[in-house]
Amino acid sequence: EAGVVQSPRYKIIEKKQPVAFWCNPISGHNTLYWYLQNLGQGPELLIRYENEEAVDDSQLPKDRFSAERLKGVDSTLKIQPAELGDSAVYLCASRGDDNEQFFGPGTRLTVL
């Protein structure tokens, strides 16, 4: 069974540029999460989807961050415009019927 797939794995951009990350969850998993992980820190939830509905986006900085999960499968997280402080690893995770979350390898973003 394939795990959570994320792309790109690495991204380097200039500040003020837009960037997008893509996530393909494990097949059949209705719940999808986007997390932010700063260096030396634990992951922090940005947004949680149940199918195509965002049920918890309280930690998403909505002035520059946006996310979508069309058709309740793949998801895209976008930052526009990116700032220096956005440099981090962006993790996607999905969950099936039990409580276990499966994480993807993450996208490491560097903003110059």
Place this chain on the structure above:
Amino acid sequence: QQQVKQSPQSLIVQKGGISIINCAYENTAFDYFPWYQQFPGKGPALLIAIRPDVSEKKEGRFTISFNKSAKQFSLHIMDSQPGDSATYFCAASMRDDKIIFGKGTRLHILP
């Protein structure tokens, strides 16, 4: 306010020794306490988890000890191996399944 406090920040253990990582939580509504293991360049992976109705859970060399009254739980890795070298995160969640992670412990097992 940090809801899950983890210590130590880093830990060095001799091969064959016992690695112990501690966590404390504040919110008594938490009802699920997982531990995640993360290798460089990888996402966190669930290692072992416990619910507050039991005081201990063991899976192979990994054991969670849980003290509900003290609001503390710990991970014990017996017979630690170099392959166990990774970053470990304790976490806690409530029924709405939002997981709160600790800051992590970087474990290094000396060969």
